[in-house]
Amino acid sequence: MPDERGFLAQDEKRKVVEFLQSKWGDRARCQGCGESHWGVGDIVVSSVPMSGGGGLVIGGPTYPFVVVFCSNCGQAAFVNAIVCGVLAGDPTPAANPPSKEVSGGQ
Numbered sequence: 001m002p003d004e005r006g007f008l009a010q011d012e013k014r015k016v017v018e019f020l021q022s023k024w025g026d027r028a029r030c031q032g033c034g035e036s037h038w039g040v041g042d043i044v045v046s047s048v049p050m051s052g053g054g055g056l057v058i059g060g061p062t063y064p065f066v067v068v069f070c071s072n073c074g075q076a077a078f079v080n081a082i083v084c085g086v087l088a089g090d091p092t093p094a095a096n097p098p099s100k101e102v103s104g105g106q
């Protein structure tokens with residue numbers, strides 16, 4: 001589990017790499033450059049949902065992601081942190097209603 005700041009420990013990052021090797025296998029080539037040297041980001045990140053009006057929904061349901069990036073060209077992919085075993089829980093967003101919306105402007 002990431003620490004209180006969202007940082008992954010080295011053994012968690014290694015487990016993500018092992019998970020991806022087991023799932024992606026030889027297909028783990030970067031779509032951008034064709035290399036297969038991947039890094040795992042230090043922090044777990046989150047998506048921010050958008051309302052129909054274009055505003056950001058703060059405190060609403062989200063997906064937690066581990067960032068995986070090509071060490072050669074920087075192309076990045078997001079892997080669900082629950083599916084890859086970094087976080088416990090259901091990999092779908094919580095059914096909780098959003099608590100606050102930030103206006104999209106105008």
Ligand SMILES: [Zn+2]
Binds near residue numbers: 031032033034070072
């Ligand atoms: Zn690449």
